[in-house]
Amino acid sequence: MSTHQAEDLATFMEGVQRRNPGEPEFHQAVHEVAMDIIPYISDKPIYKDLKILERMTEPDRIISFRVVWQDDSGDIRVNRGYRVQQNNAIGPYKGGIRFHPTVTQSVLKFLAFEQVFKNSLTGLPMGGGKGGADFNPKGKSDLEVMRFCQAFMTELAKHIGPDTDVPAGDIGVGAREVGYMFGQYKRLENRFEGVLTGKALEFGGSLIRTEATGYGAVYMMQDMLTHHGESIDGKVCVVSGSGNVATYCAEKLLQLGAKVVTLSDSSGFVYDEEGFTHEKLQWVMDLKNKRRGRIEEYAHEFGAKYHEGEEPWGVPCDLAFPCATQNEIDGEEAKLLINNGCRGISEGANMPTTPEAIKVIQDFPALLHAPSKAANAGGVGVSGLEMSQNSLRLSWTREEVDERLRAIIRGIHDQCVEFGTTSEGHVDYFRGANIAGFNKVASAMLAYGVM
Ligand SMILES: NC(=O)C1=CN([C@@H]2O[C@H](COP(=O)(O)OP(=O)(O)OC[C@H]3O[C@@H](n4cnc5c(N)ncnc54)[C@H](OP(=O)(O)O)[C@@H]3O)[C@@H](O)[C@H]2O)C=CC1
Numbered sequence: 001m002s003t004h005q006a007e008d009l010a011t012f013m014e015g016v017q018r019r020n021p022g023e024p025e026f027h028q029a030v031h032e033v034a035m036d037i038i039p040y041i042s043d044k045p046i047y048k049d050l051k052i053l054e055r056m057t058e059p060d061r062i063i064s065f066r067v068v069w070q071d072d073s074g075d076i077r078v079n080r081g082y083r084v085q086q087n088n089a090i091g092p093y094k095g096g097i098r099f100h101p102t103v104t105q106s107v108l109k110f111l112a113f114e115q116v117f118k119n120s121l122t123g124l125p126m127g128g129g130k131g132g133a134d135f136n137p138k139g140k141s142d143l144e145v146m147r148f149c150q151a152f153m154t155e156l157a158k159h160i161g162p163d164t165d166v167p168a169g170d171i172g173v174g175a176r177e178v179g180y181m182f183g184q185y186k187r188l189e190n191r192f193e194g195v196l197t198g199k200a201l202e203f204g205g206s207l208i209r210t211e212a213t214g215y216g217a218v219y220m221m222q223d224m225l226t227h228h229g230e231s232i233d234g235k236v237c238v239v240s241g242s243g244n245v246a247t248y249c250a251e252k253l254l255q256l257g258a259k260v261v262t263l264s265d266s267s268g269f270v271y272d273e274e275g276f277t278h279e280k281l282q283w284v285m286d287l288k289n290k291r292r293g294r295i296e297e298y299a300h301e302f303g304a305k306y307h308e309g310e311e312p313w314g315v316p317c318d319l320a321f322p323c324a325t326q327n328e329i330d331g332e333e334a335k336l337l338i339n340n341g342c343r344g345i346s347e348g349a350n351m352p353t354t355p356e357a358i359k360v361i362q363d364f365p366a367l368l369h370a371p372s373k374a375a376n377a378g379g380v381g382v383s384g385l386e387m388s389q390n391s392l393r394l395s396w397t398r399e400e401v402d403e404r405l406r407a408i409i410r411g412i413h414d415q416c417v418e419f420g421t422t423s424e425g426h427v428d429y430f431r432g433a434n435i436a437g438f439n440k441v442a443s444a445m446l447a448y449g450v451m
């Protein structure tokens, strides 16, 4: 980056920080994109003159609302819900809903901003949005979760629709929560339409949507390795998380002949030196999705080691798949991974590496590193396919959806190579994903004129 570009970046970021005080996650996500886009547009005055990046960083609107519900003991509870409608230049707003006590406007703005670029990369007509609430589903009964979801949807329904904004799941929002929200939308609007994705198969869901994010993160790794003359077969893999993304990431790794040795939750991680099997993984899915237990129980059941309060990045591995949450790999952990022999990271979670970690990894170009907006786009990609199936009123087969998912990820990999290959022949997957994601949205915004 030239001195002039570095000054432009600093000025741009000062504006973002001034307009969005106290939103560190949002600043981080914008900075990660601006580092690549500001040099890219430095010789393209139309983008600068028409303030395309400034406009992209300002959400179209943010809806924030009260969610009131009654717990099982009859007490009234109050939470705050949000929907950030970031940008609909290339299609209806699209992105998940997160229920977690750490949800703030800053977290949802970073996720919505990332979603715009990710959705653009899929090649499907989807804009970007994200929503959620500071509600903690952990420890709540099914009926409490149902009452919360119904109260949340009672307000959200006024702002969404199959051609306006189509939410889906994210942390704390899986099949159960999507079912409750879809049911409430249907009741309120008296319309059966594809207003949410990630629905169960019985009422308009798509095959492979549940698996898609985890599978996609592995397909992305497969494409990076193939491009560099290697394969997944036989690689030792460290996976964090034990939710939707982590478990299906592990499943696809096993199918492709890798050895998965860790899974985690917010309390700690389990290290199974012999490796997970399909049966063990099924046990974890049952533990997490039905019994709603803790990963520690796996260690007691299968005799693996449990590391309380720790993350798995110190475990020697060939490949790492952060699939839990944002900023889960910091600079020191990135160094640890590299020193222990890790040669590939595919980000299943959104923004799981801190800026310090990215810097450490960039200084070690032999490590292949796919950013979340590319690596986890399989989830929203299959959500886009669910929208298509809902509009067509038909269901594609498992093979058909998987083939389309495979093609979406291959397309994303190719775009990263096209826009991210440096003069030394190294592929900077972050740069490639940022520029390719930006181009399509920016072109659409230019076509619409000043708005
Ligand atoms: N679901 C999807 O289709 C998509 C998800 N993503 C991203 O993937 C990541 C995981 O989502 P998903 O699997 O759906 O969510 P789940 O709720 O199914 O699972 C989340 C997992 O991450 C752990 N976790 C959550 N927060 C923290 C934290 N603060 N510290 C440590 N561990 C944590 C959870 O542990 P615990 O149970 O203890 O909280 C759980 O194991 C998120 O970053 C999400 O945005 C990205 C694209 C699509």
Ligand SMILES: O=C(O)CCC(=O)C(=O)O
Pocket (backbone or CB within 6 Å): 094, 095, 096, 097, 115, 118, 166, 167, 168, 169, 170, 197, 350, 376, 377, 379, 380, 381, 383
């Ligand atoms: O499937 C979707 O619409 C959203 C998935 C999501 O939230 C994400 O990609 O982070």
